[in-house]
Amino acid sequence: MFKYILKRLTLFIPTLIMISLLAFVISINAPGDPVERLSKSANKEGTASEQSGSTKKIKEEIRARLGLDLPVFYISLSTWSDCDTLYKIADKAQQENLLKLSRQYGNWSAVSNYYHTLLGLLAAYDSLNVDQIYLQHSSFVLNEIKEGDSIRMDTSFAEKFSKNEITDAKNNTSFAILSLLETYNEKAIVSKLDTLENDYKKAPYLAHLNPEFIEVKKAFEHLKTTATPWKTYLPKLIFYGNNQYHRWLFGNAPWFGEAQAGQLKGVLRGDFGISYIDNQPVSDKIWEKFKVSFVFIFLSILFAYIISIPIGIYAAYKKGSKFDRISSIVLFVMYSMPSFFIGTLLLYTFANPDVLVWFPESGFQDPSLYKEDWGIFEKMAHHWPYMVLPLIAYTYGSFAFLSRIMRVGMIDVMGQDFIRTARAKGLNEKTVVLKHAFRNSLLPIITVFANIFPVAIGGSVIIEVIFSLPGMGFETFSAILNYDYPMIVAIFTISGFLTVIGYLVADILYAVVDIRISYH
């Protein structure tokens, strides 16, 4: 038995690895740039100028904290043309664009050269001083002003270009360069370079930047002429020791001793990163929600078993009777009813001011009455009206399913030889059914425990949303609405882990109930 459990446990390891991999792949592919989102929520105070100065630094910090300056996975299958340190480029959009460029031209060194000349041009623009240019291109003019008989000399200020014009030109061109950094289509690049050149001709005060621009054009021409697209058809495997998955799983904090600020503990130690919404650790937020959901899932499965076993037994025992036929139809109908329909109907009937107000409409507690220091019974007394409707909605689906399985299993067992033997021995009907048949008919109903559990976890999303219960399901829903991907991934990983445990429990129960099964 112990050996079997051990064997089962080792079989679960690949499953857990797969779940973690899937969760990680999902978190990597989440749309948007996490750095942008986190830096926005971190940087709400301060004036605009303070912000722009500190933003870059904050972004760098967040990147390091999230481990985004690392390669994605242990292995990377890429083409010969790819650069194996591309992950070091901070901007996600630029990084993607460089990848596309290198796939398009198959010559990383030329792409890199082009990229650096562009960056150089951008830096030159950023260092432009508008006031200086303005003064350089303006002059003082001497005017003769006749006032009656006397002629007075006066100086006036003649500006060739207005300050706004220069600022606009500067902003426009640096915007054009930024968009070039995210363009990979050859025609688009050519047309953007042409517009830039036209801008130069229109604004002679930018002429001293021409050398840098010519560099860019040269680099692009070089890129076009030295393209080696065949390189993109050769596969290349790259191995990375330290990578994002490794850090996501194991963290970078020491396993023993205090972790320093900014260090991650990794998923294995219950650290799921930080929420995009409020910068708080996901694991702290999730625990409370998890407790609520778990209470509901546990109670509903318990109730489902308690109700469905007697019904199943009785229906099977009185096979073909009125009770059997009616209960079969009712159970079948319930089985086909979507839980969100039942949930909404329950709300409409029992929490509707127009019909009946037996139960509160939503939530898990009344914040004006609820006190944290209550004893467990007071808390339960407070919670129960909130729990009735959701529990019914939670329970009924698995209850119908379980009753049907119990009935079929019991009918199957009642037809077996050992039941006939028991009856032939002269045992009374009660002993035959409850002692001999019952235990054996439990087998199928236990195996489906493993199937009910994941369904219950997934179903919690819908039911918790209907009844506004502050559990994991509701949290998933609001995380999706707010694009809070670390939260979604964390919930997915935890649920997957719980499901795997559910399977393990079902297998062990199976072994306990059916002594015929040998596990060696």
Added chain:
Amino acid sequence: MSENKDFSFKQYAWKQFKKNKAAMVSLYILVFLIFTALSAHFIANDQPLYAKYRGNSYYPAFQTYFNATLTDSTKNPLTGNWEQLQFDITDWKQLELERVIWAPIPYSPEKPDRYNREYVAPTDVQYYKNVKGEIVPAPKKFRHHLGTDAIGRDVAAGLIHGTKVSLLVGILSMGIAATIGIILGALAGFYGDKNLIATRFRYYMTILGVVLGFFYAFIARNTALAESFNDGMGSGILGLLISLVVFFVVVFICNSVGRLNLPGFMSKKVTVPVDSIVSRGIEILNSMPNLLLIITISAIMKERSLVILMVIIGITSWTGIARFTRAEFLKIRELEFLQAAKALGYSDKRTMLKHALPNGLAPVFVSIAFGIASAILVESGLSFLGIGVPDESVTWGSLLSLGRQEFEAWWLVMFPGIAIFITITVYNLIGEGLRDALDPKLKQ
């Protein structure tokens, strides 16, 4: 049996199925649902089926079936000017039509009726703007028989058009799931762990082929794929198909190279543990909370669309079908007619496709019928939550969720809920009927 010479299992199963009244009724309802879905455009449409306007005959509902923004121009008899008549945005109810045949439900699901906003009940007074521009209580023809929602969309029209979605979920999701499930299950059951024998060289070459195929199909074509998806859904799917073709071609080439006879170590025969690989895959996918997996994947999709949702449902729910197929093939493998096929020297491909598959598919249909029911349940649940479904699409689930916001609007809950319930029941009953008809245990 002796009096009827060609009394096949198929006929027997059909006879058994016909005996099951509930399943037969369900089959009729299903046919009705399919008919409704196919003709939804003509059952609920705010454009008339036939209209005579200013002397010209139009068939707007039929004409816009292929070209939604069809435009015609008519001459205004009063001013003599030519006026544009774009069929889909014209309010046909306001035109002075000389003769008209309306669709049975003269409303389109996504177009609001501004005279019946704010949850008008089926029994309430409903308003209607007639040709003269007066707002009068709606005549029977233009009543919203199942009520309206907050912005005045007709619930009945939404229900009719929602049939299309639920039917498509069944076809697309289960089509994908059945393809994956039958192929993997058949391979696993037919070969088991010991019966697929290849030379070591071919084994390694095939693995290499899969890696290379993945490389050429998805990594080297990365940019092209991204671009085709940017162009739109249709070209994106085309790009994906090209990638799949590339993948299989590369695998095939590598596999063919593997046929070469190499001396020594490489020509040793090895068994390929197909069954273990597939079973482990099924186990892993099964031990993930399916609904949460679908929700999570659809949450990271850049584009929200029903088709993507159906594809996700399809590729996450093939395990049941694969398990059924595998079990059936394990059984069939040992039967005499397959032994005979083997003894006759038929290739594995021929044995599998021509002899095993036709005989092993029957139980899979049962699992497909139940699978469609649960796929519809998942889809309507997600539309109810509004996850992965575009905001403007009208499905049964999204209609039901509208009812959650307004406690008075019982019609928004009852009618879509009953529609979902009936559809799921129909598939479940057909599944049960199939199972009873095909189960050899009950064969007497």
